Amino acid sequence: MKEVKIGILGLGVVAQGFLEMLTSQKQKIEAQKGIKLIVSKVLVREGEEKTTIANKYGFELVTDVKKITEDDEISIVIELMGRVHPAKEFIKQALENKKHVVTANKDLLAQEGLELITIAKENQVGLYYEASVAGAIPILRTLATSYFADNIQQLTGIVNGTTNFMLTKMFEEAWTYEQALQAAQEAGFAESDPTNDVDGIDAAYKLIILARFAFGVNLTLEQLTIQGIRQIHPLDVSGAQQLGYTIKLLGSLIKKDHHLTACVQPTFVPDTHLLSSVKNELNGIFLKSDGIGESFHYGPGAGALPTGTSVLADVLTIVDRQLDGSATARFNPYQQPVHLEKDPEKTNAYFISLSPQIERKISEVQAELQTTFPKTIAQVQEATNQVALYVVTEQLTEAQLAELLAELTNYGEHHQPLQLMEV
Amino acid sequence: MKEVKIGILGLGVVAQGFLEMLTSQKQKIEAQKGIKLIVSKVLVREGEEKTTIANKYGFELVTDVKKITEDDEISIVIELMGRVHPAKEFIKQALENKKHVVTANKDLLAQEGLELITIAKENQVGLYYEASVAGAIPILRTLATSYFADNIQQLTGIVNGTTNFMLTKMFEEAWTYEQALQAAQEAGFAESDPTNDVDGIDAAYKLIILARFAFGVNLTLEQLTIQGIRQIHPLDVSGAQQLGYTIKLLGSLIKKDHHLTACVQPTFVPDTHLLSSVKNELNGIFLKSDGIGESFHYGPGAGALPTGTSVLADVLTIVDRQLDGSATARFNPYQQPVHLEKDPEKTNAYFISLSPQIERKISEVQAELQTTFPKTIAQVQEATNQVALYVVTEQLTEAQLAELLAELTNYGEHHQPLQLMEV
Ligand SMILES: NC(=O)c1ccc[n+]([C@@H]2O[C@H](COP(=O)([O-])OP(=O)(O)OC[C@H]3O[C@@H](n4cnc5c(N)ncnc54)[C@H](OP(=O)(O)O)[C@@H]3O)[C@@H](O)[C@H]2O)c1
Numbered sequence A, B: 001m002k003e004v005k006i007g008i009l010g011l012g013v014v015a016q017g018f019l020e021m022l023t024s025q026k027q028k029i030e031a032q033k034g035i036k037l038i039v040s041k042v043l044v045r046e047g048e049e050k051t052t053i054a055n056k057y058g059f060e061l062v063t064d065v066k067k068i069t070e071d072d073e074i075s076i077v078i079e080l081m082g083r084v085h086p087a088k089e090f091i092k093q094a095l096e097n098k099k100h101v102v103t104a105n106k107d108l109l110a111q112e113g114l115e116l117i118t119i120a121k122e123n124q125v126g127l128y129y130e131a132s133v134a135g136a137i138p139i140l141r142t143l144a145t146s147y148f149a150d151n152i153q154q155l156t157g158i159v160n161g162t163t164n165f166m167l168t169k170m171f172e173e174a175w176t177y178e179q180a181l182q183a184a185q186e187a188g189f190a191e192s193d194p195t196n197d198v199d200g201i202d203a204a205y206k207l208i209i210l211a212r213f214a215f216g217v218n219l220t221l222e223q224l225t226i227q228g229i230r231q232i233h234p235l236d237v238s239g240a241q242q243l244g245y246t247i248k249l250l251g252s253l254i255k256k257d258h259h260l261t262a263c264v265q266p267t268f269v270p271d272t273h274l275l276s277s278v279k280n281e282l283n284g285i286f287l288k289s290d291g292i293g294e295s296f297h298y299g300p301g302a303g304a305l306p307t308g309t310s311v312l313a314d315v316l317t318i319v320d321r322q323l324d325g326s327a328t329a330r331f332n333p334y335q336q337p338v339h340l341e342k343d344p345e346k347t348n349a350y351f352i353s354l355s356p357q358i359e360r361k362i363s364e365v366q367a368e369l370q371t372t373f374p375k376t377i378a379q380v381q382e383a384t385n386q387v388a389l390y391v392v393t394e395q396l397t398e399a400q401l402a403e404l405l406a407e408l409t410n411y412g413e414h415h416q417p418l419q420l421m422e423v
């Protein structure tokens, strides 16, 4: 039977999930595809004690990456170390040595993807990274195949499991942001420095990769509007519940004509929308397009086995293409000229909660506000068991929102305005 | 630019959706893939007046299929006529003349798929039929790629749009079965003879195709347990609503060890389950597997543009592989020995509604029933505004169910028992 040798860089959570899936699916792969996948070497850090795992799976531990990237027998390198450096340099070495590469590294692919893709093309080898976005949801493959023949108008997704877990707990258990963060850290979702998750950076990286496949554009972090979940106040949570919404950290890409808006922000999602049913650490992506219409893609965004399975599927794609005798590697070829929009006339509807300084009748406040903002205030409601106001606006421009916020200071301290999802 | 010529058999709803998508995506396809897709000939019936469409898109109308299957310039044939015959013979001719075939014909692929796949393999051409199951949801591609490296335990889906539309109306508008059927016919979902839809045959065909990709088995219609929605009583609907369920026609494939159960039946789905949010004519498929865990795939199951887009994606897959220089066609290779289960010990929980003949206190009836079936009756409830009983059972074998139903005749006329979804 034909053998395909694999080298892995890094032996953490995902690498071990990959090894477990490869072992359990070994027989099926050999029987159906007629090839033997063999992990021959794994890169670990000097001094890292991983001999038990190495013995279990029967591979060699190496501490010098060249032992893998320069091994003529290895044709596929899987990078599962994380971080941009030295992962980038290692992947570059592998590609330049004509090895196909699979990685789950979103930080790297979002920031340095273009350069790596170019190197892979030059060397006519594959570079696959399905697991880097939404874990086990095959969204990149789906965008590159089923949606290639379509025109996508909108992609809206929950692509960060940590913050979704936290928001779920803030809603279902009425935990504060701090309690939810602690639980996420204890459950192993959030790292000790949770900045990338809670500030929306991780979701933004995934959105950058998704934008390449869905809209054929290359965005940088600076081009995105990014807002995290730190500012979410308990009054926002109770207000959302009263009004039939849930709050989700949504990454969204919306195309209108040749303009694209790209942002990550906590958003009021109606309880009736499919995205509201994405709970805990799960991920979900909602698409709107000319041909297919509305579709929804849901599954685990992380975890050893789901992510490992996704990595294994990418490895099998490479193997399939080798077996087919395909001469070249296939890349998502989609490129289109799209302008990022910063449209001052763009409007949104908002929810704003306030802790009023003075005690007054809600009906009075409502009447007063509606005089000042005749068309903007749709609803003013009293919070349960506490003196608080919820303001839900109609469509406002940024300038109108600023005016409203200034006005609201007369009534008390308002919290960060949260957008209502466009449906 | 390289040209790929296409012949289409049949010029109905989906064919026109395909033509519309091809036209709107033409520029993108040419720019990104560097090929021109040209529909050169379309088969219509003798006397069928379609010259306006032919002129609009610039193809030749033919009434003899050989003009397409024996045209050396045509490399891809798309079958969109429907029904088993003569579609089967036409596809056979095309394959034997080394043409790749794309079809949306589930009846044909469910019943005669194996033979056609064999002919395609012998002739080293592709046979693609993503649009035959769940319209625009790329479930076959996903099963053959992302899930190849996984072990699927369960596939449960809403794959018939007509019945899902009807059930949605029966729930949301309190329509009877007959009213819902009429509305489905008026909306163009259900045909004048709705048997295939309402009796679960169409869903069963799709399940047969799904079983090939998810479990590598070839089932026949006779091997499936099939129950349609004709028997659903208004009391079942109100009972489900009171108890926090909705009724969906579910196709399910459940593997335990090397046994598979395959059935199509109306099922009580908890309101909290993702499948309950699949409304109207939409489709949704829920998967459970060892590696990925739980995932959910949602989108339109039919319609001109969604189905046409799916057909176009299959065409592009063929084109990609031609461009790659792939020597052979790729097929879902997955085959595994699985036994269909008819396990007399298999248990299910049921919901049964009754119109009682005698008026008695619910509490009395409940006490009495629980004496006869101590472990089986979990709940007896009074219907709103009408004298009726709802019985919800714990896990029962078929024999125990039969016993219970016999007992229930003492209390009145019971309706068809409906299974509760296993979650
Ligand atoms: N975990 C998930 O569910 C998930 C989901 C999707 C994508 N991903 C991505 O998958 C990648 C791996 O994630 P993970 O969760 O498996 O991380 P992890 O458990 O921290 O594993 C990374 C491993 O690589 C090792 N490593 C780092 N730099 C190395 C170097 N220069 N030489 C040798 N070994 C090195 C690490 O060692 P040290 O601990 O000593 O640094 C660690 O053992 C990341 O890019 C992540 O973003 C993860």
Ligand SMILES: NC(=O)c1ccc[n+]([C@@H]2O[C@H](COP(=O)([O-])OP(=O)(O)OC[C@H]3O[C@@H](n4cnc5c(N)ncnc54)[C@H](OP(=O)(O)O)[C@@H]3O)[C@@H](O)[C@H]2O)c1
Pocket (backbone or CB within 6 Å): B009, B010, B011, B012, B013, B014, B015, B043, B044, B045, B079, B080, B081, B082, B083, B086, B104, B105, B106, B107, B131, B132, B135, B301, B302, B303, B304, B307
């Ligand atoms: N509609 C959907 O949304 C959908 C979704 C998924 C899959 N599909 C499948 O896609 C296929 C096409 O469906 P459709 O909705 O497009 O059906 P349709 O509108 O009835 O189109 C079929 C066309 O083919 C013609 N035709 C039938 N036999 C022919 C023959 N021997 N020679 C020439 N023309 C012939 C029909 O003509 P007559 O009307 O004269 O018979 C009709 O114009 C079916 O297999 C269906 O199951 C449809």
